[in-house]
Amino acid sequence: MLPFVFEWHWDLGHVVFHGGLWYALSILGIGMTYVSVKTYFDVKRGGH
Amino acid sequence: MKEEHKEGVQGHEGGAHGHGEKYKFGMVIDLDKCTGCGSCMVACMTENNVPYKKNETNKLDSITWMRVFKATNGKPYPDTDICYFPRPCMHCEGEHGHAPCVSVCPATATDYNYETGIVSQIYTRCFGCRYCMAACPYHARYFNWWDPVWPDDTKESLSPDVSPRMRGVVEKCSFCFHRFQGARDKAYAEGRREITENEYQTACTQACPAGAIVFGDLNNPEHKVHELKQSPHAFRLLERLGTNPKVYYHSTRSWVRRAGDNYLTNERSK
Amino acid sequence: MDSALIPKGLKRCPFPQFALWIGAWSFIMLWAAIAAVIAWAYGLNTTNLNDYFGFGAWITADLAIIALGAGAFFTGFMRYVLGIDEFKNILNYAVIIGFICYSSALAILALDIGQPLRGWFIFWHANVHSMLTEVAFCISCYFTVLAIEYIPIILENRQLDKVPTLHAFSHNLHHIMAVFAATGAFLSFFHQGSLGGVAGVLFGRPFAFRVHASIWPTTFFLFIFSAIACGPCFTILVTRLTEAITRKKLVARNVILKLATVSGWLLVGYLSVKMLDTLYWAAVTLPKMGVNFFDMYPQAPFNLWILIAELGICGAIPAAILITKKTRENEFLLILAAILNCTGICINRYVMTVQALALPVMPFDKFYNYVPNWIEWITSLAPFAFMAILLSLSYRYLPIFPQEKELNP
Numbered sequence: 001m002l003p004f005v006f007e008w009h010w011d012l013g014h015v016v017f018h019g020g021l022w023y024a025l026s027i028l029g030i031g032m033t034y035v036s037v038k039t040y041f042d043v044k045r046g047g048h
Numbered sequence: 049m050k051e052e053h054k055e056g057v058q059g060h061e062g063g064a065h066g067h068g069e070k071y072k073f074g075m076v077i078d079l080d081k082c083t084g085c086g087s088c089m090v091a092c093m094t095e096n097n098v099p100y101k102k103n104e105t106n107k108l109d110s111i112t113w114m115r116v117f118k119a120t121n122g123k124p125y126p127d128t129d130i131c132y133f134p135r136p137c138m139h140c141e142g143e144h145g146h147a148p149c150v151s152v153c154p155a156t157a158t159d160y161n162y163e164t165g166i167v168s169q170i171y172t173r174c175f176g177c178r179y180c181m182a183a184c185p186y187h188a189r190y191f192n193w194w195d196p197v198w199p200d201d202t203k204e205s206l207s208p209d210v211s212p213r214m215r216g217v218v219e220k221c222s223f224c225f226h227r228f229q230g231a232r233d234k235a236y237a238e239g240r241r242e243i244t245e246n247e248y249q250t251a252c253t254q255a256c257p258a259g260a261i262v263f264g265d266l267n268n269p270e271h272k273v274h275e276l277k278q279s280p281h282a283f284r285l286l287e288r289l290g291t292n293p294k295v296y297y298h299s300t301r302s303w304v305r306r307a308g309d310n311y312l313t314n315e316r317s318k
Numbered sequence: 319m320d321s322a323l324i325p326k327g328l329k330r331c332p333f334p335q336f337a338l339w340i341g342a343w344s345f346i347m348l349w350a351a352i353a354a355v356i357a358w359a360y361g362l363n364t365t366n367l368n369d370y371f372g373f374g375a376w377i378t379a380d381l382a383i384i385a386l387g388a389g390a391f392f393t394g395f396m397r398y399v400l401g402i403d404e405f406k407n408i409l410n411y412a413v414i415i416g417f418i419c420y421s422s423a424l425a426i427l428a429l430d431i432g433q434p435l436r437g438w439f440i441f442w443h444a445n446v447h448s449m450l451t452e453v454a455f456c457i458s459c460y461f462t463v464l465a466i467e468y469i470p471i472i473l474e475n476r477q478l479d480k481v482p483t484l485h486a487f488s489h490n491l492h493h494i495m496a497v498f499a500a501t502g503a504f505l506s507f508f509h510q511g512s513l514g515g516v517a518g519v520l521f522g523r524p525f526a527f528r529v530h531a532s533i534w535p536t537t538f539f540l541f542i543f544s545a546i547a548c549g550p551c552f553t554i555l556v557t558r559l560t561e562a563i564t565r566k567k568l569v570a571r572n573v574i575l576k577l578a579t580v581s582g583w584l585l586v587g588y589l590s591v592k593m594l595d596t597l598y599w600a601a602v603t604l605p606k607m608g609v610n611f612f613d614m615y616p617q618a619p620f621n622l623w624i625l626i627a628e629l630g631i632c633g634a635i636p637a638a639i640l641i642t643k644k645t646r647e648n649e650f651l652l653i654l655a656a657i658l659n660c661t662g663i664c665i666n667r668y669v670m671t672v673q674a675l676a677l678p679v680m681p682f683d684k685f686y687n688y689v690p691n692w693i694e695w696i697t698s699l700a701p702f703a704f705m706a707i708l709l710s711l712s713y714r715y716l717p718i719f720p721q722e723k724e725l726n727p
Contacts, residue, residue, distance in 0.1 A: 013446045013447055014446050017444075017446040017451075017452070017455075018446070020508070021455055021459070024459050024501055024504065024505055025459065027497060027498075027501045028459070028462060028463065028466070028498070028501060031466075031494055031497055031498060031501075032466065034490075034494065035487065035490045035491050035493075035494065036487070038486075038490045039483060039486045039487040039490050042486040042489075042490070043482055043483050043486050106368075108368035108369055108370055108686065109363065109368045109369055117680070117682055117683065118682070119681070119682035120682075133680075133682060148520065148521060148522040151445075151447050151448065151519070152448050152449065152450065152519065152520070153445055153448060154440045154444065154445055154448040154450035154451040154453075154454060155436075155439040155440050155442075155443040155444070155445065155451075156443045156444070156445040157439075157443070173436075173439055173443055174432075174433070174436075175431050175432065175433045175434075175436035175437060175439050175440065176362075176431045176432020176433045176436075177430070177431050177432075177440075177450060178372030178373065178432070179372075179448070179450050179516070181369065181372035182372050182373050182520060182523070182674070182675055183520050183522055183523070184522055185522035185523060185679035185680065186522075186679075186680065187369065187370065187680075187683070189369075190369050191362070191369055191372060191432065192432070193361060193362055193363040193367075193368075194361060194363050195361070214433075215361045215432070216361060216362065216431075216432025216433040217432055217433060218432075285680060286522070286679060286680060288606070288607050288608045289521055289522055289524075289607055289679075290521055291521070291522060307681050307682055308681075309608060309681070310524075310607060310608035310609050310613075310679075310681060311608045312605055312608055312609075312610055313610060315608065
């Protein structure tokens with residue numbers, strides 16, 4: 001999972017796998033953060 | 049286990065990812081000598097603290113790191129012939145350590161050691177998904193369906209060198225790896241860098257009354273297994289699958305050699 | 319009694335009747351919960367699994383349920399990525415069905431592992447070369463996506479929608495849902511595929527092993543293909559069943575028929591490549607391993623009939639019904655085809671799990687049979703009870719069918 005686990009070694013498999021994983025997780029994270037922040041400002045502005 | 053290797057007596061030409069091998073431990077089992085007595089199974093269980101159930105009639109969920117299978121030539125009397133196949137873990141090398149079980153384990157709980165060729169099992173990391181068992185065509189992997197319980201009076205005879213396993217994890221033959229560790233420690237204490245053939249032998253090898261099992265370093269020309277595995281009568285189980293096992297069998301009977309692998313109906317065996 | 323929660327302008331059954339219905343299904347859930355507690359407390363010796371059948375009913379149920387739940391991501395994919403607008407009328411329901419399937423699969427996995435408390439090791443000590451690791455990451459990520467997709471549906475509840483923050487949150491979530499749906503499709507494609515990979519990489523098991531394209535065995539692609547071919551049919555089945563129980567029209571017929579057509583053509587495509595794959599496996603892969611094709615189908619229930627049932631009776635027949643306009647429009651045949659399609663995929667998942675393990679590989683090994691016990695049965699079937707409960711709750715309190723008002727004037 002993380003590079004400090006003792007048997008960790010960088011190879012193509014790790015790069016592809018973690019690339020895909022963190023790509024997906026980033027989209028989900030950024031998306032939810034965007035929605036939460038926008039909601040906060042929308043409510044503050046008294047919109048909707 | 050790996051960490052210990054890092055500080056081992058051996059040099060580092062067999063580094064974990066260099067795929068060069070310092071040792072390649074393996075076995076040659078002479079099936080013409082095996083009588084099917086089961087001493088190897090008993091010795092293995094005792095040596096490795098293998099748990100047993102109160103009622104052992106159901107063999108489908110009892111643990112036998114070393115198991116003796118029986119094969120027959122299928123012919124009627126008087127031509128009938130039988131053969132016993134002692135089956136430890138084959139410590140498959142696959143292609144470059146790509147053993148069937150090692151590559152599938154999701155939690156890296158089983159590992160191919162490039163320094164010894166031994167496939168290890170990390171009990172405290174295994175979470176019991178049993179994917180490795182599905183992957184192993186030899187049924188060499190066993191699951192702890194129960195908590196290990198030893199009757200009070202037998203607890204004293206448990207081996208302190210082998211950790212007992214908890215319920216819910218997979219275990220299998222380790223080629224008595226603790227004996228290798230012991231032999232290496234002894235050599236280190238005596239200022240030697242190499243261990244001898246006799247210093248590291250598995251429990252089943254020593255227990256076999258017929259001397260059918262020979263254990264050693266397959267790479268080392270001075271070890272008996274090195275020569276025995278080259279016999280024209282030597283073969284490995286299910287070699288065609290590409291598992292590349294380190295346990296060799298030997299028999300002068302052709303039907304026994306054929307029973308060691310799958311063949312198409314009219315195909316000639318090896 | 320709960321009328322304040324029921325969407326405006328929609329008719330629902332009286333509360334006591336609803337409570338009785340939920341109660342009946344809860345009884346099954348309770349039964350399954352007892353079974354789960356027994357399995358966790360006393361270990362997996364309480365099941366009929368053994369060293370020859372390390373995988374059994376649970377893994378089969380898991381694979382089958384995930385395939386059936388594929389309607390969620392594929393409908394989302396068609397609606398948001400391909401832009402087929404009609405599917406918005408069934409998308410909410412497909413998402414909830416997917417959510418139920420995925421949560422059930424996770425629950426079953428938690429039962430199936432020997433050390434459930436160590437389940438997180440699969441992430442912490444991940445072996446990225448294992449298909450099961452890919453499965454674990456995809457299932458958890460995609461489950462998160464399904465939860466995100468489910469949230470705005472829940473927030474549409476009449477009372478929740480009155481809360482300004484929740485209303486704005488739901489609105490904003492809707493706004494970027496296409497991004498989540500696309501990510502979900504990506505994750506789910508990989509998830510279905512890696513489930514196929516789980517079987518296909520087992521080079522020690524001739525029945526399961528398939529030739530590889532790059533790092534993936536053909537089963538990787540076949541599982542994706544079969545899942546998107548049957549998922550929509552499962553969505554149709556559940557929708558039709560809901561309509562029968564509620565005695566209402568909930569989704570317009572043209573939407574159902576369009577989904578059925580898509581499913582039918584995908585099934586045709588899947589069956590064609592599956593046939594090719596089977597032929598290659600029988601003619602090239604197996605002989606290389608020294609195994610005759612017919613040795614793979616030695617005795618009941620694993621004789622040739624199971625192959626015929628999977629690809630013929632539950633494959634070619636529903637495919638023919640679904641792609642033919644006349645038969646597809648016949649209600650009875652449509653439902654029959656959907657049932658057969660779903661059954662076919664369940665058979666496929668069953669053989670790739672249980673048959674693959676049942677066939678001895680060492681010539682002197684024996685053939686053993688495996689029948690799940692009650693603990694495995696009830697926990698494998700509990701997802702249906704869970705589905706009944708969650709779908710009923712969602713149907714009662716959330717406006718999940720955009721066409722309901724218009725279809726039931």
